[in-house]
Amino acid sequence: MLSQPADNYSDKSADKKVSLVLFHNDLRIDDNATLLKAATLASANNGRLLCVYAQDLADTLADKKKGQDYSFKQMGAARQQFLYESLADLDKSLQGLGNRLLFLTAKAETLLEDSAAESDTFAQLCQLIEQQAVTDICVSQTADYNQNQAYTILQNKYPQISWHVQSINTLFMTLPTEELPKSFTQFRKKVETNHDLLKAESDFEICPTSKVLPPMPDAMINSMANSDKYFSANQKIAEKAQQEPDFKGSKTFKGGETNAFRHLNEYFNSDAPSTYKTTRNALDDWTHSTKFSAWLANGSLSVKVLLNRLRHYERDVMANESTYWIWFELLWREYFYWYALNHQQQLFWFKGIAQHEPTTCFDKIRLEQWQNGATSYPIVNACMHQLTQTGYMSNRGRQLVASCFIHELGLDWRYGASYFEQHLIDYDVGSNWGNWQYLAGVGADPRGCRQFNLSKQTQQYDPKGEFIKKWQGNKTD
Known part of the structure; x- marks a missing residue:
């Protein structure tokens, strides 16, 4: 598991920092303490900021280490489309703040200066770190065992780089019980006894969103003046995100933080939350379940923002068994997060x-x-x-x-x-x-x-x- 010191860096105030935020399941700018941390570090002494998404980073290393015979390598068309939409939306948001998303993928042409660079994303990421003299790497805490293995390998490869880990995708920053209970029911009872999150009077504190981000490293900015080679993959992703899928994908599921907030508002401005418990088992109706899971899964939507909206609905509109059941399902999600983090490789x-x-x-x-x-x-x-x-x-x-x-x-x-x-x-x-x-x-x-x-x-x-x-x-x- 990735080690998580609060701030494991020495005083480098005399040096210009190059901070790299490595996005994973945190594809948003709202309530994103990881992005804010990276921006704050990069702001020191007029530093620079790299925003990176490395597709299949963990899979490349996991295949070499574990050799899972039961793995299906190629991502399904619908999941890939949702990811493209999410990344395109994130890139657009970052551009509005003065930066860009660098998308690393083994499926695209090599994005870095060395034409002989290896094609897998781990090699590309390492080359980027070395070329841009990265001093700090910021990541969000994850329960993904393989992703954590990749982080550990990077830490060991670059011991001089400072790592900063933020908890942004759960209701609790640490396990809310002394130890993980053996069943969800035990977990739920302990959490509801000791942490009355649903009925709390005050909202969850949401991390502020940066008004502006530090720029990219000068070398990349200068390169972009002559060509867009660093971000050629972004253009392909943006084009694919705009394409009509060739599968029967529901147009209502559209990736990205912008669409996550649109759905959040539409859902809680409707009567659906008050009937959720009675309709949630329907097999094929958009309004019968919350449909937040896709945006929560890749981090386009903050679970804390979602719970705040649920609280408002209970206070301002109605609180009943159905609204409680939405909280119940969020606790299931929370339980399995700590379950995966606790059991690591045993999950597979x-x-x-x-x-x-x-x-x-x-x-x-x-x-x-x-x-x-x-x-x-x-x-x-x-x-x-x-x-x-x-x-x-x-x-x-x-x-x-x-x-x-x-x-x-x-x-x-x-x-x-x-x-x-x-x-x-x-x-x-x-x-x-x-x-x-x-x-x-x-x-x-x-x-x-x-x-x-x-x-x-x-x-x-x-x-x-x-x-x-x-x-x-x-x-x-």
Whole structure:
């Protein structure tokens, strides 16, 4: 895990600082203490600021270190589109503050000065750090084990660089209990007893947004006067973000902080929060669940900003069981964040944190049937078609297809979790892998495996077969 000293840098006041903020799941300028920290450091003695997003940074190193056979390497079209939209929006916001986002990707041409540079993003990032004489690196705390491994390797490679870690993506800066409880219920009860966040009179304090950012290093600014080579990838990302996707992506899911705030306002200006508990299990309706998960997952939306809006709704409009249930779901997200941070690599083990070996196995044919929506279960097929064509699936749908994967098909749960990672636009390492462990009986549920009666669930949630018909669940060829 990445070490997290509060400020592990020596006094370099006599030197011009070059601060680098390495974006990951914090793609916003609002309530972003990591960006503010980097800007503050760079402001010392007229320093400079680099804003960088390195795609697949952790994956490159993870593949070399772990060799996970169950990983699906290529990101799904819908998830990639949502990421492009989010990065394009972030770049636009940074330009409005006097800086730019440098996007490093192995899929693009080499962006740095040395034409012989390696193509993977880790090598590109190292070259950038060395060329621009970076003195400080700022990152947001993450529960992503592989990302933390990459950070640790960078720290060891450049011991002279000062690292600064901010906690910006959770409700609590540190684990809110003495130790992580073995179940969510225990966690929730302890948190609600000791931390009355939902009913607190005052809002969460939100980190101020910079009015202006320090500029990029002079060499990059001078280079941009003659060419845009440093940011050629940004133009490609912006173009792709504006394209109509060739999959059936919902236009309502649009990546980026701007769209996150638009949805936040629309949702809490409607009656939807007051009926959430009764509608949240719907399989295919935009208004029946909050739909905040995608923007929360890549950090386009701050969970603290979201909770403040929920509090206002309860105070100014209505507080009922449904509004409480939104808080309940945020606690689930919080629990799985600390779950992933606590258990680290065990999140990906076949035996899970419970060290219980499932009776499932790998079967290529059954796996492909599940992926392609060609099983004997129409409700599962429909959900899988929805996932691959939109990058989204309801919470109820996820439970049904995971239960089928593990129990009816008898497959290794890690392949299912990895396939979700590939396609879900709201992929979150803790929530995804924690929930799959939960359903496989190797995680946080003390009652063991969860198996759903697919026939009964179909009658309950799609009694007229409308969802199955829309997503062609009966078509298995």
